[in-house]
Amino acid sequence: MKNINFRMKQKMNEVFSIEPNDLGVNILTNYFRKITSYLKTAPFILVIPLTISISLFLYIIFGKLLVRLVTILQYGY
Amino acid sequence: MATDLITSFVLVMRNFILLIISPYKTMRKISLEKDLYQPALIIGLIFIYFKFIYYLRDRIYPATLIYLIFVINFFLTISFFYLLSKLFNKNKKEIKFYSFVFTFIYSMLPTLIWFLSTSILYIFLPPPRTFSLMGKGFSIFFIAYSLSLLIWKFILVYLAVRFSSKQNFFKVLTMIIYYLIWFIPYSIFLYQFKLFRVPFI
Numbered sequence: 001m002k003n004i005n006f007r008m009k010q011k012m013n014e015v016f017s018i019e020p021n022d023l024g025v026n027i028l029t030n031y032f033r034k035i036t037s038y039l040k041t042a043p044f045i046l047v048i049p050l051t052i053s054i055s056l057f058l059y060i061i062f063g064k065l066l067v068r069l070v071t072i073l074q075y076g077y
Numbered sequence: 078m079a080t081d082l083i084t085s086f087v088l089v090m091r092n093f094i095l096l097i098i099s100p101y102k103t104m105r106k107i108s109l110e111k112d113l114y115q116p117a118l119i120i121g122l123i124f125i126y127f128k129f130i131y132y133l134r135d136r137i138y139p140a141t142l143i144y145l146i147f148v149i150n151f152f153l154t155i156s157f158f159y160l161l162s163k164l165f166n167k168n169k170k171e172i173k174f175y176s177f178v179f180t181f182i183y184s185m186l187p188t189l190i191w192f193l194s195t196s197i198l199y200i201f202l203p204p205p206r207t208f209s210l211m212g213k214g215f216s217i218f219f220i221a222y223s224l225s226l227l228i229w230k231f232i233l234v235y236l237a238v239r240f241s242s243k244q245n246f247f248k249v250l251t252m253i254i255y256y257l258i259w260f261i262p263y264s265i266f267l268y269q270f271k272l273f274r275v276p277f278i
Binding site for chain 2: 014015017018019021022023032039040041042043044047048050051052054055056058059064066067068069070071073074075076077
């Protein structure tokens with residue numbers, strides 16, 4: 001029982017190590033919490049489709065410039 | 078010591094996978110870590126990476142020198158955020174330097190993955206990229222891949238500052254903007270000296 005209490009206390013300390021975010025305006029705070037909830041767990045579910053769409057969009061807009069950018073980036077390591 | 082190292086290596090691997098699955102909870106745990114073997118292992122991996130790319134690059138500077146400059150950059154970064162957090166926080170005892178070391182060293186993982194994969198791709202698919210269908214397809218894939226890692230990096234850096242400094246969203250954002258104000262010109266300076274093309278942060 002003592003062990004469970006100790007672990008519970010430890011977990012509570014960990015969870016409440018920082019204050020929750022408050023952006024000042026309720027609507028903003030709610031939207032912020034909604035958006036960040038997608039990024040807190042398994043962000044790649046959202047990130048991968050988003051980045052594929054962005055890169056396709058960039059290719060449509062910039063065309064060959066994007067290919068040149070990749071060449072520059074490949075020398076960037 | 079060997080068993081401690083193996084344990085820390087397993088923990089690093091575990092945390093690495095968990096940073097992909099649930100970055101928030103994992104970074105919160107990392108900010109309370111005290112096992113010094115973990116940052117030592119990650120910093121060791123980074124050293125191995127610099128040794129590896131020495132043979133691919135123009136070999137202007139020795140790998141150890143580039144690595145030392147990275148270590149200086151890293152400590153400048155964490156010291157900057159640490160001092161700024163001390164300035165912003167009323168309860169100064171709450172701010173721990175080792176918390177910055179742990180969270181920031183783990184936030185180096187996306188950087189290490191990008192640099193390592195780019196250098197491996199340099200061997201198998203050397204630039205320049207052509208305007209053929211395959212070249213365009215690879216370019217779209219590479220940009221999507223780089224952007225994904227960049228977003229992951231942003232998430233990890235934000236969480237690193239948030240959990241180590243214990244500040245709210247606006248203050249964390251302000252700190253990152255202050256950091257970029259001096260770090261962008263500093264990166265250009267490093268680029269001019271051909272030390273880093275893309276800043277290793």
